[in-house]
Amino acid sequence: MDANAIPGAEFQLDFRLVEAGEPVTFMLRGVTSGDRFEVFPRYLETCDPDRARLSQEPLGWLDELEPETLAVGEAVRYTPASPGNYLARWTSSRHGVEYRYFAAIDQSYVVYRPAVWNWPTPFSASGGAEIHNGGLPLDWCINSDRTDEPYIPRLKEEQKRFGGGVVYGFSAPPDLPPEEAINAISCAVSALRNAGLDVGRTANLWYGGGLPNAKVGVARAVGFDVIDGYVPRAHTCGLGAPYYPFFIGGTDYRFPCQNGQSSAIACVFDFVGSWHFHGPIGFHRPTARGSWERARHYIDLAAREAVMTAQNSGVHNFITTLVNFESPIAWGSPAYDVVWDEGRGRDFFENYMHLLAFEHPRRWPIVFARAADYADYFRAHYAAMPRRLVSSITHDIEYDRYWTDEWHEKGLMPTGYVPVSQSLRAFREARAMPQYNIPVSWEFINYNDNRRTCRFEYACPKPVHYYDLTGNTPWSDRPCETDLPDPEISVSTRTAPDGHEIVYTITGGTVFPDYLLAIWDIPREYRTCRCETNAKEFIWVENTDGNCRGIVRFDLEPDCTIFVRWHRAT
Known part of the structure; x- marks a missing residue:
């Protein structure tokens, strides 16, 4: 099918995610003299959420706004003056009423990517108003090459009326030679496009067993420029890779490109860099024992923590939230075997969609984007992945460990604490499930930049997990962590009327450039004080409880001293 004939092609945008003050251009095909084009600025932030919930049809409440x-x-052409959620509506005599969501951000924002998950059961052939009442941009992840699936007419309508995205679930047999796999996937994509589905940009490789390098290479050769499906806690889905989008390098699919942009961008499918999980939404229902109010409390905590990540990082945050309908069914083991009941399950899902669209954007700087929309924004603004720091603390380990294979599936309880003098090698050897990278402490900091990922766990100052992403040799399916220097560290503190000082005395180490150490338990009253250090950099970090932490970056020597001082104003 010609690209212009695919449903939804008549109403396109050059960018659906921009920074405030940057223009957006709408391309309309088939315009007639009686058409009307409207933009509803910051429509989620300014609407009445209670009245919106009473709408009998998707977006039926929109005309209450100006x-x-x-x-x-x-x-x-339109330029959003302020950051927030925007909706364009084209009322066309030829095409009917069509909507396109777009958003503007500044660097304090969280960008949520709502992905609808076609697993373990297919999408239904029709859907209710709850999924569209907020007008959010949805990524529909399919995992079938068949062109007679009953949900295909629904997805074509999603594309046309709401600008929904279709993500191709990679399905080539894993043992096919690369040339045959490229041909098979190319034919499948062509058939789906001929059936009217706008596939071809985003491929989810979580389907079909994970993301080996060969599979990623096939997807890129077919022409997919957004590689979705990363789950960086699991060895089959990107263990060691960053928790954020990056330009994929040529050595290994987990390595960011080290010399600028590349032809493909990585996208995390299931965000597992925090104790607070954003999806699948079906996981919240069983761990909350069916209580929406209890689940809501923890979903709110996840949002607060996501906003805190942007604050700690000095750059916007990006997280996929899986808005699947079903509760988990046979997820890896009987530990996740939960019976789905249609009525109460739908109510739970409707509550979640209302919270996501109508409440969170009014409380926090939150907008939404499909994976391809974010990739366009990322490519327009960055030459490399910016640094991000996730500071996470659990307030209910029984609830928050539900998504962790190591603790929930094995029926174990994390110790909650890592000693200050923890041996790094002993820590790695003690992992209950080595194929996963699961936290032990009830508080941790995930550090991600274009060259490495690592994690600090309370109260050890050393990075207990560390992956170097700059190598010239591909990793195995289960990559080994970098064998970091493991020096002895003595910690001393001094508090006086004029300030506070923390000193790390380091012995028995070796030379290692750009080493990182965490500083825990910085008194809160020094949050705004002038900071002095002999390290190359001190990075201030907070968690959602208001506890103050930090990271120092310096060149490690066999014996050295690192200090950080906070000076009170006099």
Whole structure:
């Protein structure tokens, strides 16, 4: 099928995620003189969420807001002046009423990517108003090459009316030679496009057993430029890779490109870099024992922590939230075997979609984007993945460990604490499930930059997990962590009326450039004080409880001293 004939192609945007003050251009095909084009600025932030919930049809509440009406033409240009959630509506005599979500951000924002998961059961052939009442941009992840699936007419309508995205679930047999796999996937994509589905940019490789290098190479050769499916806690899905989108290098699919942009961008499918999980939403229902109010408390904590990540990092946050309908069914073991009941399950899902669309954007700086939308923004603004720090603390380990294979599936309880003098090698050897990278402490900091990922766990200052992403040799399916220097560290503190000082005396180490250490338990009253250090950099970090931490970056020597001082204003 010609690209212009695919449903939804008549209403396109050059960018659906921009920074405030950057223009967006709408490309309209089939405009007639009686058409109307409107933009509803910050529509989720300014609506009445209670009235919106009573809407009998998706977005039926929208006309209670005051839109900006623009002159209709083949190209319509609009510049969002403020960050937030925007919705364009084109009322066309030829195409009917169509909506396109777009968003503007500043660097304090969280970008949620709502992904609808076609697993373990297929999408239904029709859907209710709850999934569209907020007008959110949805990524529909399919895992079938068949063109007669009953949900295909629904997805074509999703594309046309709401601008929904379709993510191709990679399905080539793993033992096919690369040339045959490329041909098979290319034919499948062509058939789906001929059936009217707009596939071809985003491929989810979680389907079909994970992301080996050969499989990623096939997807890139077919032409997919967004490689979805990363789950960086698991060895089959990117263990050691960053928890955030990056330009994929040529050596290994887990390595960011070290010399600028590349042809493909990685996308994390299941965000597991925090104690607070954002999805699958079906996981919240069983761990909350069916109580929506209890689940809501922890979903709110996840959102607060996501906003804190942007604050700690000085750059926006990006997280996929899996908005699947079903509760987990036979997820790896009987530990996740939960019976789905249609009525109460749908109520739970409707509550979640209302919270996501109508409450969170009013409380925190939150917008939404499909994977391809974020990739376009990322490519337009970055030459490399920016540094991000996730500071996470659990407030209910029984609830939060539900998503962890190591603790929930094995029926174990994490110790909750890592000693200050923990041996790094002993820590790695003690892992209950070596194929996963699961936290032990009830508080940790995940550090991600374009060259490495590592994790600090309370109260050890050393990075207990560390992966170097700059190598010239591909990793195995189960990569080994970098064998970091493991020096002895003595910690001393001094508090006086004029300030506070922490000193790390380091012995028995070796030379290692750009070493990282965490500093825990910094008194809160020094949050705004002037900081002095002999390290190359001190990074301030907070958690959602307001506890103050930090990371120092320096060149390690066999024997050295690192200090950080906070000076009170006099």
